[in-house]
Amino acid sequence: MACLPLRVTTKATEPKPLTARFLTQTTSPLLPALAIAFNALVWGVSWWPFRYLQERGLHPLWATAFMYTLAVACVLALRPGAWRALMTTPLLWGLMLASGFTNVGFNWAVTVGDVVRVVLLFYLMPAWVVLLAWPMLGEKPTTPAITRMVLAMAGVAVVLKEPGSPWPVPASLADWLAIAGGFSFALTNIFLRKLSAAPPPARMFAMFAGGAVLAVAAAGVGMGLGLVHAVPAPATPWLWMAFLLACAFLASNAALQYGAPLLAAHTTSLIMLSEVLFASVSAAALGAAELTSRVWWGGALIVAAAVWSAWPSGDKALATH
Numbered sequence: 293m294a295c296l297p298l299r300v301t302t303k304a305t306e307p308k309p310l311t312a313r314f315l316t317q318t319t320s321p322l323l324p325a326l327a328i329a330f331n332a333l334v335w336g337v338s339w340w341p342f343r344y345l346q347e348r349g350l351h352p353l354w355a356t357a358f359m360y361t362l363a364v365a366c367v368l369a370l371r372p373g374a375w376r377a378l379m380t381t382p383l384l385w386g387l388m389l390a391s392g393f394t395n396v397g398f399n400w401a402v403t404v405g406d407v408v409r410v411v412l413l414f415y416l417m418p419a420w421v422v423l424l425a426w427p428m429l430g431e432k433p434t435t436p437a438i439t440r441m442v443l444a445m446a447g448v449a450v451v452l453k454e455p456g457s458p459w460p461v462p463a464s465l466a467d468w469l470a471i472a473g474g475f476s477f478a479l480t481n482i483f484l485r486k487l488s489a490a491p492p493p494a495r496m497f498a499m500f501a502g503g504a505v506l507a508v509a510a511a512g513v514g515m516g517l518g519l520v521h522a523v524p525a526p527a528t529p530w531l532w533m534a535f536l537l538a539c540a541f542l543a544s545n546a547a548l549q550y551g552a553p554l555l556a557a558h559t560t561s562l563i564m565l566s567e568v569l570f571a572s573v574s575a576a577a578l579g580a581a582e583l584t585s586r587v588w589w590g591g592a593l594i595v596a597a598a599v600w601s602a603w604p605s606g607d608k609a610l611a612t613h
Contacts, residue, residue: 336570392506397473405466
């Protein structure tokens, strides 16, 4: 996914860069908020162009590879030396893998599964953060954090419990991809916390490169298993859509990079949850989701846990993509 804004503790004596201080003092909160909402909008409706491309023969994994290859090229054009940090910062490789798996899971899942169900399962991410932050960051889970995790897990159980199934378990490839993508997204947040001192271009390069490399690798494995077809012959409709999708994601990432530093972390997190709304409304309108009472109730629990984790009083809440 896009580069993630998250709450990182900084030294009180560390001055802000001049441009950051200028923007903070002169920019209305409305513009950064709209920028974050635009990022959420792009991700919330991204399922439609991915399905459009799938219908024209371009698998979402190949579309993801195309999109992030273009993003890597843009980063290297602006910061030619961004890749060098990989040689001296091993954690960037972990960030690259985690970010890559996040995009593989989410982009594939929204293409082949019920969109709302996929987005809700993906937003189990705050619960995974609670589990990962203890061994990786040394942050022991607090009572509120454990309560939020139980609330999110209860919501997932409600969403996954099919009428004919005795247990609330993933019922399809899309379910597994969404859950794995959300776990990888949480891991991406953890790596970003650990890499807070790394140069931003290096982090961005690692995340974009992960999206490109992991998508190609997954597509290759999928072809061997008969789950993914080869890249189709070039055709104007899918080439244009793939290019426009790549541009949309680059624009959404730029909006995120602009808006996130100018807003409190919890504000960014709450605005980003509008992705669930954008995905739900667009999917319901275009017949790509089944909004049953089970999905409503389970989704309410999952979103409640995510909102709670993003609230100002939440302990070190991490933001969404």
